[in-house]
Amino acid sequence: MLQGWVIALASFAYLGVLFAIAWYGDRRADAGHSIIANPTIYALSLAVYCTTWTYYGSVGRAAATGIGFLPIYLGPTLMLALWWFVMLKIIRIAKANRLTSIADFVAARYGKSQLLGGLMTVIAVIGVVPYIALQLKAVSNSFTILLHYPEIVMPARADTLPVLQDSTLYVALIMAAFSILFGTRHLDATERHEGLVAAIAFESLVKLLAFLAVGLFVTFGIYDGFADIFTRASIEPRLESLLRFGGNYSSWASLTFLSMAAIMLLPRQFQVAVVENVNENHLHRAIWQFPLYLLLINLFVLPIALGGLLLFEGGGVDADTFVLTLPMAFQQQGLALLVFIGGLSAATGMVIVETIALSTMVCNDLIMPIMLRWQWLGLSQRSDLSWQLLNIRRWAIVIILLLGYLYFRVAGEAYALVGIGLISFSAVAQFVPVIVGALYWKGGTRAGALAGLSAGFLVWTYTLLLPSFAKSGWLPSDFMQHGLFGVTLLLPQQLFGLSGLDEISHCLFWSMFANIGAYVGVSLLRQPNAREAGQATLFVDAFRATQTRAGARFWRGSAQVQDLLPLTARFLGPERAREAFASYAQRRGVASLAELVADADLVLYAESLLAGAIGSASARAMVASVVQEEPLGLDEVMNILDEASQVRAYSRQLERQSQELSAATRELRAANQRLKELDRLKDDFMSTITHELRTPLTSIRAFSEILHDDPRTALDERKRFLGIIVGETERLTRLINQVLDLAKIESGKAEWHIAEVNLREVVKQSVESTSQLFKERSIALEVDLPDSVPPILADHDRLIQVIINLLSNAVKFCVPQAGRVAVRMRQEGGMLRMDVADNGPGIRHEDQTIIFEKFRQGGQSSDVLTGKPQGTGLGLPISRQIIERCGGRLWVESAPENGKEGATFSFTLPLRILDQPEKERA
Amino acid sequence: MNRSRLTGQRLVAIFLLGCVLLNYPLLFLFNRDANLFGIPLLYAYIFLAWAGLIGLMAWVIELRRD
Structure with missing residues (x-):
């Protein structure tokens, strides 16, 4: 049943389906509806990694080395985890600079070097063309084997057909046609081929399903599950070694490394992973989906290998063909055909993408640089080279495929072809x-x-x-x-x-x-x-952020739009070039092409358009030929780079400063508020003080006028009046002194004579100087001082001022005869505490803060006899300032509301040395 | 880099873990004449570790928040 025409028909039908998918994908893409904008399709397209070398070859490798085939798939699994950083970076760079092949990528990085691009291309072509030959050989072999159904004949023993009757040639030509049709449809600045990718993803699905079908058939159809195969193999002495790792570990590690390199750097992998990437977010899901694909396609490799070895014991069947020959041995025609189609899809997928990738490299990095040199001699009159460019690529595809075919015909069963998989990987490494x-x-x-x-x-x-x-x-x-x-x-x-x-x-x-x-x-x-x-x-x-068009920083010179546009048009075609320039003008907010300014940005834009078409190195050379450039020296480039990093540093600094500024603004606002408050206080103070000054002045003036106007005033009267005048003048002087004092202290201009002071002595002095007051009003004074106190740092005279103020206040508020004032001093921790307690009327809670404000006095402090407030109302505020200046605290305790009599004014002052020995404590 | 740093670090950690799990000397530990449900220990170990790595990667990727 499996005659030649059936197989051929099935193959062509399959290839027809591929054409249809690619055509549909391209049409949808043209209409703006991408069918490949999907992470799973992206992951499937990456599976172009699995060629016939995987499809047929893995089983062969497993039959020879056991698990030795696995590193080729474990390496990519590990590498994919790093793609999050590495591949993303490559994709970003490639998209920003319109790099369309791995050769271009390297050439662009090292100063847009044509020589380097050429060398990369040569290595890639030499390394990869034999690998294409391997795919053709696999198709040819599987076709030959299938053709001899139901016999199982190894292709080496089959007759070699003449070239023109060799179906492999036609398969190669169809592949070339496919590559040309869907890979070189038009010159695209991004070089993306949506239809092609759709077809590749479909092929990946087909080969996976076909392989899984064989795997299931062998494992569960021929044998009785995994355990059955492994158990049977383990009793066969010749197979036993395959169940354990017999190779050496250095080979394991180097194969892992090679495959890690291959998954990124094989031209076809770069094509599908970087160039054909629609959206960098597709990368994320591919990170686990692609390894999953690899796991699935390898699950049945060892069972098939062992199954085949058990079955074709010494039968001269090449293990590389087990995938196909096992179904044939059990007369599974449909399955065998499916396997063949799966192998065909593995081969076509690889060959198509690889030839397209290589043709881009050959065209951009090998032929263009040479052509451009000739061109100034002859081809420069051509105004549109875009078709020529496409033709170069088409011829490159055909030639690469024919080279592959030639190698396949020449090499045949030679080792140079059989071992090419790893040799090719090593070249790419x-x-x-x-x-x-x-x-x-x-x-x-x-x-x-x-x-x-x-x-x-x-x-x-x-x-x-x-x-x-x-x-x-x-x-x-x-x-x-x-x-x-x-x-x-x-x-x-x-x-x-x-x-x-x-x-x-x-x-x-x-x-x-x-x-x-x-x-x-x-x-x-x-x-x-x-x-x-x-x-x-x-x-x-x-x-780094803001890298868009960052290259413009490194270009200096002058250019004309009327030079750049025709240049671009020559390679992209006039229409595409005009479109591209118009969209650029639109983005820059310029109305028409005529108004475009040919600045560094535009030059870079034109260069990147050209880079997409002819490679970055050639694009550089072309642009340089139509613009006047002033090459930047290394120092200048370094300066620009320094500037860039400085700009970044400045912007960070700016951000910090603006934060600081807003904090400062808040503080300023608060300060302003406080200033206003102080201003108000000052006004209050002024009005209070003038009022305070006027009261004694009025009285002085009144009595002076009486004395002046009435010379007949009795002597006694005169004496009384003069006494009042003297008393009021004293009051005035005291008031003015205190105001000056307070002003000095508050403005910080007061002179302080800070020295070691013995507070005990100070208290004694103060008590002595006020003893007259106590005697006058018959008020008892109890003094309770420790025998010795540690010294404190303070102004001696001012401390006396404070204590006298407190004592005289106490006297003032005590009822004569019954009054009692107690002075106590204690050491508390690192402080000296001094209390002055009286048994007067006390201070109501609400007055306890008021009395420390200027010119404010306790409600009950007015003289019972005159109704006039005693004192100036500045004593306590001054005292508090003094104590605080010496590092202490002054406060009052009193609770007349609770029926307690008297008030206690206390202050603390820090000791000079904090840790006093125990014995010195009072 | 405006990417979730944590996801990247997790993936690098998985890479390093994979390098250790699927290499000498850990591999050597399983290179013995033993079976797991009839499947040679080494073969079972490699595939389980492989599947485990893929599971971890899927977990890290699909549950990221960025």
Whole structure:
């Protein structure tokens, strides 16, 4: 039933479905409705990683090495966790600079170097074309095997068909047609191909389902579950070793590393992960969905391998074909066909994306730089090169595919093809140092990158590629056994005598040693030049905010719109160029193209448009040819960078200052409030004081007038009047003195004679000087002082002033004869406390704060006889100021409301030395 | 970087964990003649650890708040 035409029909039907999906995807994209704007589709498109090398080859590897096939999939799983940072950064940089291939990415980073882009392209093409051949071989083999159904014949034993009858050629040509149709439809500045990605995602689904179907059939159809297969295998002596890890761990680790590099840096992976990325948020879900895909497609690899080995015991069936031959052996025609289609989809997916990625690289980084050099001789008259560009890519696709086909025909069963998977990965691993440096190290230079890549590539060629040719018999195996020129130290796979490693680990070690060493070493030979430093900043600091058009900072010169527009039009086509410029004008708020100013921004914009079409290095060269540039020196670039970092620092500073400013404003507002309050207080004070001054003055004037006007006043009367005048004058003087005193203290202009003071002596002096007062009013005075007190720091005279004030107040308020005043002094902690208690009428609670205000006196303080307030009303405020100035506190305790008599004025003053010995305590 | 720093750190931690779990010497510990429900211990361990890592990644990614 499985005749040739059935298989062919099924294949073409499948490819037709692919065309339909791609066509539909492109149409939807043109209409503005993307069908691939979905993280799961993005994750599925990443599965282009799984080629026929996975689909058929994993089983083959598992049959030979047990779990040795797994690192190829564990590495990507681990790497995906880092994509959160690494891949996001690459995507941001690529989108901001319109970089469309990995070669362009590296070329742009190291100063937009055409040479570097070219070298990257050469390495990629040499490393990857054999891998394309491998895909074609897999399609061809599976077709041959299926064709011989129900017999199981290995393709090596089948007759080799002439080229024109070889279906593989036609499959290759269809792939080329597909790539051309959906990969080079038009020149797009972003180089995204939505239809293509939709088709690739579909292919990933097909190959996964096909493989799972075989896996389920083998595990549960032929055998009785996983345990059954493993149990049977474990009793077979020849299979037992596959159940345990027999290889060495260095090989395990290097395969993990290789696959980690491959998942990011293979041209096709860069294409689907970076260039075709619609939205960077799709990255998030892909971080776990893609590893899940890898897990699923590997779940049945070992069961199929063991199942096949058990079944085809010594039967000469290649383990690489078990996926297909197991269903055939059980006459499962439908399943076998499905497997074939799955393999076809794995091959086509890889080949299509890889050729498109390579054709972009070949066109932009290899052919364009050469063409542009010729062009100034001949092609410069052409006004529209965009079709030519597309044609270059189309031819590149065809040539790459034919090269792959050619390699497949020539190599056949040779080792150079069979082992190419890992050889190809090792070639791509040479990109690792320059890419890591591009993303995280500003010191890498173009010369360093060239040196590193060349050194790594040479070592790879010598230790891996040439030996594989020798094993295929294409080269004399002489140098393999005796070393180059017979020098044993140069044995390709035991370089400098390093043995004990497998060939991949061996190559990886030496190539990375040479690559990283040359890259870092040469980079460190000199400072990066201006352009390298500028590009390094754009790449390494890609995550910093406000990086949009940051490159404009590094360009200086003059340009004309009428030069830039035609230049862009030549490569993008007049319409697309005009559209792009118009949308730029619109964004800048300029009405028409004519009014556009060709500033650094516009030049950069034009360059990035061109970069999307012809690569960043060529775009740089083209733009430089139509504008007058003043190259920036390294110092200037460094200044700009410094300025940028200064601007950042300034903006942080500004933010902090504005916060401080608003805090200061709040404080100022509060201060203003307080000032107003003080102003009001001052007015009150002035009116009070004038009032206070007027009272004695009025009385003096009145009595003076009487004396003046009436000369006949009796002598006694005159004496009384004069006595009053003298008394009032004294009162006036005292008042003025106190006002001056208070003003001095408050303004801080008072003179203070701070010295060690013995408070006990002060109290004694004060008591002595007021003793007359007590005697006059017959008021008892009790003095209770400790024998000795520690010294305090204070102004001696002012303390006397305070104590006299307190004592005289007490006298004033005591009833004569019955009055009693007690003076007590105690040491409390680090303070001396002094109490002056009387048994007068006391001070009501509401008056207790008032009495410390200026000119305010307790309600009951007026003289019983005259009704006039006694004193000036400044004594207590002055006393409180003095005590506070000496670091103490003055307060009053009194509770007449509760029936307690008297009031106690107390103050505390700090001791000079806080920790006094116990014995000195009172 | 206006990304959830925590998510990034978690993913890096998962990466490091994976590097340790799926490499020598931990791998060596499971390289024994033993079965888990009839499946060789090493094979079962690798797939379980692998699935566990994917589960962790999914958990970190899907439950992030940014």
